[in-house]
Amino acid sequence: MTEKVxxxxxxxxxxxxxxxxxxxxxxxxxxxxPAVAQRGxxxxxxxxxxxxxxxxxxxxxxxxEEAKVGRQxxxxxxxxxxxxxxxxxxxxxxxxxxxxxxxxxxxxxxVAQLIAFGRVSALVVDTVARLQSLPASVLPKCxxxxxxxxxxxxxxxxxxxxRAWGRSQLEAFADDVxxxxxxxxxxxxxxxxxxxxxxxxxxxxxxxQAALAQLWKPQPGMRFLSYLPWHHSFGGLFERFFALSxxxxxxxxxxxxxxxxxxxxxxxxxxPHAFFSVPKIYAELISRILSSPEHEKEFFxxxxxxxxxxxxxxxxxxxxxxxxxxxPVLEGWGxxxxxxxxxxxxxSLARQPxxxxxxxxxxxxKIAEDGEILVxxxxxxxxxxxxPDLTSAAFDGGWFKTGDVGDxxxxxxxxxxxxxxxxxxxxxxxxxxxxxEDSISATCRYVKHAYIFGSGQDAPLALVFPNYELLQSTTVxxxxxxxxxxxxxxxxxxxxxxxxxxxxxxxxxxxxxxxRALVIDRELTxxxxxLTPSFKLxxxxxxxxxxxxxxxxESGQDNAFPDDAQLIELKEKK
Numbered sequence: 001m002t003e004k005v006x007x008x009x010x011x012x013x014x015x016x017x018x019x020x021x022x023x024x025x026x027x028x029x030x031x032x033x034p035a036v037a038q039r040g041x042x043x044x045x046x047x048x049x050x051x052x053x054x055x056x057x058x059x060x061x062x063x064x065e066e067a068k069v070g071r072q073x074x075x076x077x078x079x080x081x082x083x084x085x086x087x088x089x090x091x092x093x094x095x096x097x098x099x100x101x102x103x104x105x106x107x108x109x110x111v112a113q114l115i116a117f118g119r120v121s122a123l124v125v126d127t128v129a130r131l132q133s134l135p136a137s138v139l140p141k142c143x144x145x146x147x148x149x150x151x152x153x154x155x156x157x158x159x160x161x162x163r164a165w166g167r168s169q170l171e172a173f174a175d176d177v178x179x180x181x182x183x184x185x186x187x188x189x190x191x192x193x194x195x196x197x198x199x200x201x202x203x204x205x206x207x208x209q210a211a212l213a214q215l216w217k218p219q220p221g222m223r224f225l226s227y228l229p230w231h232h233s234f235g236g237l238f239e240r241f242f243a244l245s246x247x248x249x250x251x252x253x254x255x256x257x258x259x260x261x262x263x264x265x266x267x268x269x270x271x272p273h274a275f276f277s278v279p280k281i282y283a284e285l286i287s288r289i290l291s292s293p294e295h296e297k298e299f300f301x302x303x304x305x306x307x308x309x310x311x312x313x314x315x316x317x318x319x320x321x322x323x324x325x326x327x328p329v330l331e332g333w334g335x336x337x338x339x340x341x342x343x344x345x346x347x348s349l350a351r352q353p354x355x356x357x358x359x360x361x362x363x364x365x366k367i368a369e370d371g372e373i374l375v376x377x378x379x380x381x382x383x384x385x386x387x388p389d390l391t392s393a394a395f396d397g398g399w400f401k402t403g404d405v406g407d408x409x410x411x412x413x414x415x416x417x418x419x420x421x422x423x424x425x426x427x428x429x430x431x432x433x434x435x436x437e438d439s440i441s442a443t444c445r446y447v448k449h450a451y452i453f454g455s456g457q458d459a460p461l462a463l464v465f466p467n468y469e470l471l472q473s474t475t476v477x478x479x480x481x482x483x484x485x486x487x488x489x490x491x492x493x494x495x496x497x498x499x500x501x502x503x504x505x506x507x508x509x510x511x512x513x514x515x516r517a518l519v520i521d522r523e524l525t526x527x528x529x530x531l532t533p534s535f536k537l538x539x540x541x542x543x544x545x546x547x548x549x550x551x552x553x554e555s556g557q558d559n560a561f562p563d564d565a566q567l568i569e570l571k572e573k574k
Contacts, residue, residue: 004367004408012362012378015210018202019183020061020094020173022209022245027054029220030247036083038252045251045269048083056161058170060091060144063160067142069121071096072182076115076140078102079126081230081252084146084157086240088124089230093202094170096177097122099184100197101231103533105526108133118185118197118385179203185385186233186336197385204339205237207378209245211360215344218246222273223303225266227253232533233340234310238332239276248273260284268298275304278311278535279318283445286321300325306347308332311535313354315442323349331356333415335402337394338363339379343413354435358412365413366399372419373406374399405432421539423455429511431460436512437537443499446470446492449524449531451542452514453550459515461553462500463546464568465524466492493519493566501571514570518549521564 016022027035027050034047035054048056069075075092077099079085092099100118102111108130115123115138122142125131128149131139143154150156183202187195212218224243228235243250251270255263257277264285267275277285289295306328314329322329328347333356334340342365345357359365363377380400383391394401405416417432424430433452440450440462448467454460471486486492496519504513524530530541543550552560561567 003369005364006359006366006408006413007364008359008361008377010214010361012207012210013214015179015203015378016206016245017179018094018174018177018181019090019205020170020177022206023054023057023090023094024167024170024174026220026244026247027051031220033221033247034249035244036086036250036252038083039254047249047251048087050247051167053087054170055167056087057090057094058167058173059161059163060088061095061097061173062169063144063155063163064092064095064097064122064142067122067155069097069142072098073121074098074100074118074185075122075124076100076102076118076120077124077231078104078111078130079124079146080104080256081226081235082126082146083252085124085126085230086250087161088144088146088157090244092122092124093183094177095173096181098182101184101186101236103187103229103231104130105533107527112138114187114195177202179206182382184237186231186236188336196387196390198336199382199385200237200339201382204379204381205241206245207362208237208339208341208360209241211341211362211379212242213245214361216242218242218248220247222246222248222305223270224248224250224274224276225253225263225270225272226250226276227255227257227263228276229533233334233336234276234278237336237340238310239308257281260288264288264295264298271301271303273303273305274308276308276310279309279314279442280312280448282307282309282314282318286318287445290321300327306330313438313442314351316351316353319351323351333357333404333413334379335404337381337400338375338377338402339381342375342377342379345412352409352411354414355409355411356413356415365408367406367408368396368401370419371405371407371416373402373404373413373415375402376400423453425454425460425511426456426458427511431511433460436460436462436514439503440464440500443503444496446486447496449537451537451539451546453543454554457515457554459511459513461550462514462517463542463549463553464496464517464519465522466519468523489519489521489566493568497568497570500568504570516553516570517568518553518561518565519568520546520549521566 030050032049035050037045037047040046075097077089089099102114112134120140122140124144126146128151145154146157179202182199184200185197230236253266289299308330319329330345332341332344334342342363343357366374376399403419405419407414417434421433436452437450441447446467449465451463452460486495507513
């Protein structure tokens, strides 16, 4: 296989110098419009206007200087999304310090390891309880507490932003911070080993925004309803900085992506111009929308310009609903190491399944001889924090090795699988697990995750994990009129057998037909470290937790299946 290269068709153009300058430019465009809003104790959303917002961001930066947190000092940010967290983290980055965001769901002992690894100079944390869960040995001298509670040795956020600092300080940072300086060290999801700290500069982040401005032409005042977590690149880099750089308004969605009815209520109130989410959430939303004319009218309001999806392919039946409503579904691909976006689809209503678009301005792609996707551009990270060995291994002649396998099509890049997940059957044929896993969860909404394996076997095998929220729901109606609506595991096994038989029947490539599967009587969780914080599968953990299930399935010893599993035997296509 020869190498294939695909360059962006457009030059990048000018890039804003740093994040402080970007915020000042956005404030000038947005004026007294809202910058961020969140729900208050009275149940209503309360907004902070752009002028106050930039004053508070400048105040945080000035406080860090007064607290002797040096330039390029690292500040751990361990909390959920909130207006206070947004201001504090931007104050860190805009002032030339480096934010180190940490997933709020991590256990305290693991957070302590990340803080120690990052050798942080300061800590932003939301509650006393979270702070007190950490060992004193890892706590820095400078701690900002967002909740309003008091604790000796900490500074309250309200005291930080309430002092006579502000916009003039941000203007000084805009003059002083260089584009190549670090803005954030964002930990990867950790699907293999200890998370890697991806070092991204102001230029990395803002080159992305210059590209999006060129492609999407955002207007000041655009409304965003944001539930995607900010410790992760999709929400924390892509959505959040697009909203900020366009002079938009971010309303923090307190549904957290878990309470769909609350999300629909928030969508009705906020009426976002653009909405960013993942396929599972779109499936839940569309299910409720199609069963309620009121919800349908509220979601597909006249101001909705587009929706954006990432992380996995959006099922065609979901995409078709948006197409009928004239709302473009945009899709992209990238990694934390690429700030994160490398490719985007266009505003066309027509979509090609599996194709994630063309390179954004300034970015080039190359398909290596083994099918791995390589990337070059201003969005590519500086490297991995404190791991020069991993940094060196991640590049090949200046090209970043993404670990994804793909191909270039007339419509753009097509993603095939993760390189480290590919395995061979007993006959030597290669299996790409990701598309098979996606096809199972896309076919049956009552499946939350599927895991494909079977190295050396005659055919691929699967572990299937249910979506208990939907199995137990009394309000959500099936999308398919022929669906029997399973209520428990035995019923799910029965209807899933038919669905997977149908998938096999329509799979023209015989080697990709799944022969046997186990339905497991529990969901995968982040807490057990079976999923990353962005809900990707962690293969080493799944294989450790469910090794007995996998060995029984591989050996064909039906009497060896654990009690929490039910077997699916699939018919061979004639």
